[in-house]
Every structure is written in C-alpha cells, then in structure tokens.
Amino acid sequence: MADAVSSFESASPAAAESTRFDLARGLARRRGLLATPRRKLTLALAASLVLHLLIGAAADVEPPEDKSITLAAKLMPLPPPPVPVATPPAPKPKQKPKRPKPVVAASAPVAIVADPVPDLSPVAPTAPESAPAAEPQVAAAPPPPQPTPPPPAPEPAPPPARMPPKKINLGYTAFLGEQKFEVGPVVLQFNHDAARYKLRVVGRGRGIAALLYPGTFTGESEGQITAEGLRPDKFTEERGNPDKRRETIFDHEKRLLRVPDKEPIPFEGSPHDPLTWIVQFYFSTPKTDRVTISVGTSRRMDVYTLERAGEEEIELPTGDADPVTGQRAVKRVATQVWKGTRKPDADGRPNGNATFWLSPEWHYIPMRIKVVNAQGRSASFELTAISTE
The missing domain is CATH 2.50.20 (outer membrane lipoprotein receptor (LolB), chain A)
Structure with missing residues (x-):
C-alpha cells in the first residue's frame, strides 16, 4: 500500500489530472441522470410539465359561462313607431259659487205711548230725559279660511294608440x-x-x-x-x-x-x-x-x-x-x-x-x-x- 501511494505521488501532474477525471466519470456513471445540479433541474421541469398535461387532460374543467347574446347579423325591416293617442282637451275648472254677504238686521224703533187724559196742572220744569242709546251694530265674523288642497301628482301620458312589436x-x-x-x-x-x-x-x-x-x-x-x-x-x-x-x-x-x-x-x-x-x-x-x-x-x-x-x-x-x-x-x-x-x-x-x-x-x-x-x-x-x- 505504501508503495502504491509513493508511486502515485511520484507520477507526473498530467497523470494525476487524468486519474481525477477517471474518478469523476466513474461517479457520474454510478449516479446516472442526477449526477449534476443542472441535470436535476432539467429533470424536475420536465416532470412538472408532464404532470400538468396529465391533470389537464384528465380533469373536467368547465369554461366560464358566456352571458353575451348572439344575434344574427341581418337588418330586418323595422315596423313603424307607436302612434300617440289623441288626448281630449282638459276640462276647464269649475268656478266656486260666491258666498252671499251676511245681512245685519237694524235695531227696532222705540215706541212712544201718550196718556189718554192730558194733565193740565202746572208742573215744575224738569230736565228732559235723554233718549235711550241705540244698540251698536255688530259686524258678522268672516268665514274661516279653507285649506288649500295639494296639487295633484303628475300622471304619465296615456299609452300610444298602436303599440310596438312585442x-x-x-x-x-x-x-x-x-x-x-x-x-x-x-x-x-x-x-x-x-x-x-x-x-x-x-x-x-x-x-x-x-x-x-x-x-x-x-x-x-x-x-x-x-x-x-x-x-x-x-x-x-x-x-x-x-x-x-x-x-x-x-x-x-x-x-x-x-x-x-x-x-x-x-x-x-x-x-x-x-x-x-x-x-x-x-x-x-x-x-x-x-x-x-x-x-x-x-x-x-x-x-x-x-x-x-x-x-x-x-x-x-x-x-x-x-x-x-x-x-x-x-x-x-x-x-x-x-x-x-x-x-x-x-x-x-x-x-x-x-x-x-x-x-x-x-x-x-x-x-x-x-x-x-x-x-x-x-x-x-x-x-x-x-x-x-
């Protein structure tokens, strides 16, 4: 063992580099496709793409509802417009009857009664009696004011005499x-x-x-x-x-x-x-x-x-x-x-x-x-x- 190590150390640098390359190549053969980080990333992306394709093909995805209305591109003749109905003229408002003015009765005259047999004996002069005062005339009270009715709500115009198509x-x-x-x-x-x-x-x-x-x-x-x-x-x-x-x-x-x-x-x-x-x-x-x-x-x-x-x-x-x-x-x-x-x-x-x-x-x-x-x-x-x- 010691002889092998000493011989490796005494070898040239080129031989050492070749030996390291052989070791890396052997390691790559043992690990396969996942030998390098770049290969790992590429394989992960490919697997993700395949998975999405499989899910998209198998899943039943309902498209969003299209609520827009489709109308055939054609101009049909349009019927004539509605005909307005003839409205009769509004009746004239009736005039309110005038209230008669109140009549105030005059005061009754004072009656003067004479004695049947005149008295001719002299009588001491006395102060003349004052005539009774006339009763004052009282003016009739005005009638209470009538409340003004509110204006009627505006009514819509009548419908036309001829209606448009349904x-x-x-x-x-x-x-x-x-x-x-x-x-x-x-x-x-x-x-x-x-x-x-x-x-x-x-x-x-x-x-x-x-x-x-x-x-x-x-x-x-x-x-x-x-x-x-x-x-x-x-x-x-x-x-x-x-x-x-x-x-x-x-x-x-x-x-x-x-x-x-x-x-x-x-x-x-x-x-x-x-x-x-x-x-x-x-x-x-x-x-x-x-x-x-x-x-x-x-x-x-x-x-x-x-x-x-x-x-x-x-x-x-x-x-x-x-x-x-x-x-x-x-x-x-x-x-x-x-x-x-x-x-x-x-x-x-x-x-x-x-x-x-x-x-x-x-x-x-x-x-x-x-x-x-x-x-x-x-x-x-x-x-x-x-x-x-």
Missing part, C-alpha cells in the same frame, strides 16, 4: 377610442306587456378585449310606454358580479333621480336612463331641432342638449354574409346627425359630448352612436342587426 332586438358592435378598437357585440333587447316595458343589455368583451376588460356588464330598464316615449321607473346595472349591482329610482312625482349613496338629483328636460335614450327617438319622433335629455345613471345625472346638425350618408352592412367570402353587402343609408354637449360642471369646464346618426328610413333608430367623456375618451357603437317578433 320584442325588438338591436345588435351593435362596440368600439373604444378614435382608432376604433373593437370590444365586442352588444345586444339591446326590448319587450313589453300591458304598456310596461323592459330593456336589457348584456355585454362581454371578446379576444384581447376580454383580457383588458374582464367580466360581464348587465343593464336593465323598467318603466311605462307613453305617447311621449318611454318613461323609466327603475334602472339597474351590474358590473362583473352581483356584489356590484346598483339600482337607480326615477321619482316622477317629485322629479328627482334617487341614486345610491347620494342626495336626490332633480330632472332637467325629459328623464331617461342609459338604455331608453338610445331608442327614445323611435318611440317619440323629434318634433323640433333641439331637445334636452337627462340621462340618469347609477352614479350621476348627465344632461345633454342635442341639436340637428345636418345630414350624412353612412355605409352599413345589410343582408346575410356571403358563404364564400364572409362579406356582407353594404348599403348607403341617409341619416340625420344630432350633436350635443353634456352640461358642464360647476367650474364650467367641458364635460363631454354625444353624437347620434338617426335614419328616418329606419324610423329614427340610431345607426351609429358616439359618446365622449370629460377626459376625451370615446366609445362608439355601430348597428349590425335588427330582429323583431
């Missing part, structure tokens, strides 16, 4: 920004029963928009169909989950918008919500070139003054898509352009604007809508489909 669906494509980044389809559903209506919209981003704007937006409006259009009573919205549900009440008797966590806000002009003002012109054709609309949301009241700014022809896809190319025929539609600004804040700074492209041929259904907020960010909607039942 169901109307309007399909739009939503865009964000001036470059028109497509968010996804939006379907506005209208139905009614016994002059009560419901408007509902469900929107959910698709593709990249679903990553940037996750969740589903749901809005619902309920109210009355009148000869002057839709009159909302309640508007609810839900952003993402039921915990974010908010409800807004339209108090028409006091002309107040009751918003959660805020003081009531008074109406200005015709009160609407974010859904009814989209279709208001269909239910009530504009009679002037200038209208003021209050749009009550679950957070505030926006007041818009819209004016007819001119006419413009726009291109809209109509009919079914071509089975080969997938393209739809394009039709030029004449529209009226209505533009308006939102009422500025107390500081007077601009507060955004809105533009509607209304088509008389399609009974003033908006072909396009563009809304710009106070910060200059815009959202636009383009009509792609109409269906009725």
Whole structure:
C-alpha cells in the first residue's frame, strides 16, 4: 500500500489530472441522470410539465359561462313607431259659487205711548230725559279660511294608440377610442306587456378585449310606454358580479333621480336612463331641432342638449354574409346627425359630448352612436342587426 501511494505521488501532474477525471466519470456513471445540479433541474421541469398535461387532460374543467347574446347579423325591416293617442282637451275648472254677504238686521224703533187724559196742572220744569242709546251694530265674523288642497301628482301620458312589436332586438358592435378598437357585440333587447316595458343589455368583451376588460356588464330598464316615449321607473346595472349591482329610482312625482349613496338629483328636460335614450327617438319622433335629455345613471345625472346638425350618408352592412367570402353587402343609408354637449360642471369646464346618426328610413333608430367623456375618451357603437317578433 505504501508503495502504491509513493508511486502515485511520484507520477507526473498530467497523470494525476487524468486519474481525477477517471474518478469523476466513474461517479457520474454510478449516479446516472442526477449526477449534476443542472441535470436535476432539467429533470424536475420536465416532470412538472408532464404532470400538468396529465391533470389537464384528465380533469373536467368547465369554461366560464358566456352571458353575451348572439344575434344574427341581418337588418330586418323595422315596423313603424307607436302612434300617440289623441288626448281630449282638459276640462276647464269649475268656478266656486260666491258666498252671499251676511245681512245685519237694524235695531227696532222705540215706541212712544201718550196718556189718554192730558194733565193740565202746572208742573215744575224738569230736565228732559235723554233718549235711550241705540244698540251698536255688530259686524258678522268672516268665514274661516279653507285649506288649500295639494296639487295633484303628475300622471304619465296615456299609452300610444298602436303599440310596438312585442320584442325588438338591436345588435351593435362596440368600439373604444378614435382608432376604433373593437370590444365586442352588444345586444339591446326590448319587450313589453300591458304598456310596461323592459330593456336589457348584456355585454362581454371578446379576444384581447376580454383580457383588458374582464367580466360581464348587465343593464336593465323598467318603466311605462307613453305617447311621449318611454318613461323609466327603475334602472339597474351590474358590473362583473352581483356584489356590484346598483339600482337607480326615477321619482316622477317629485322629479328627482334617487341614486345610491347620494342626495336626490332633480330632472332637467325629459328623464331617461342609459338604455331608453338610445331608442327614445323611435318611440317619440323629434318634433323640433333641439331637445334636452337627462340621462340618469347609477352614479350621476348627465344632461345633454342635442341639436340637428345636418345630414350624412353612412355605409352599413345589410343582408346575410356571403358563404364564400364572409362579406356582407353594404348599403348607403341617409341619416340625420344630432350633436350635443353634456352640461358642464360647476367650474364650467367641458364635460363631454354625444353624437347620434338617426335614419328616418329606419324610423329614427340610431345607426351609429358616439359618446365622449370629460377626459376625451370615446366609445362608439355601430348597428349590425335588427330582429323583431
């Protein structure tokens, strides 16, 4: 043994290096794939990837529910709008009968009785008796004031003489920004029963928009169909989950918008919500070139003054898509352009604007809508489909 050690020490450095390499190689052969830390890390990553693939293939994962509504891309002819009912003139209020003035009776005269036999004997002069004082006249007390009856609560306008179809669906494509980044389809559903209506919209981003704007937006409006259009009573919205549900009440008797966590806000002009003002012109054709609309949301009241700014022809896809190319025929539609600004804040700074492209041929259904907020960010909607039942 001592001879072997002495011979190893006397060997050259090259021989010693070769001997160490042979020892390392033999150790690697004994340990296999786990011989080095790098090999251990590589093997762990490969095992993790295989495990995830196996779990994904075996597990039954349910995809998230898509609450968005799909509407066939076709523009159906829209029936004429409701016809207002002719209201008779209000009867003139009857005049109250005048109360007769009270009559005060005069005091009775004093009777003077003479003696039957005159006394001619001289009588000492005496002071003449004073005549009895007349009774004072007492004025009649005025009648007590009658309490003034409170003014009657304003009643909604009567329903139209001809009602709209039971169901109307309007399909739009939503865009964000001036470059028109497509968010996804939006379907506005209208139905009614016994002059009560419901408007509902469900929107959910698709593709990249679903990553940037996750969740589903749901809005619902309920109210009355009148000869002057839709009159909302309640508007609810839900952003993402039921915990974010908010409800807004339209108090028409006091002309107040009751918003959660805020003081009531008074109406200005015709009160609407974010859904009814989209279709208001269909239910009530504009009679002037200038209208003021209050749009009550679950957070505030926006007041818009819209004016007819001119006419413009726009291109809209109509009919079914071509089975080969997938393209739809394009039709030029004449529209009226209505533009308006939102009422500025107390500081007077601009507060955004809105533009509607209304088509008389399609009974003033908006072909396009563009809304710009106070910060200059815009959202636009383009009509792609109409269906009725």
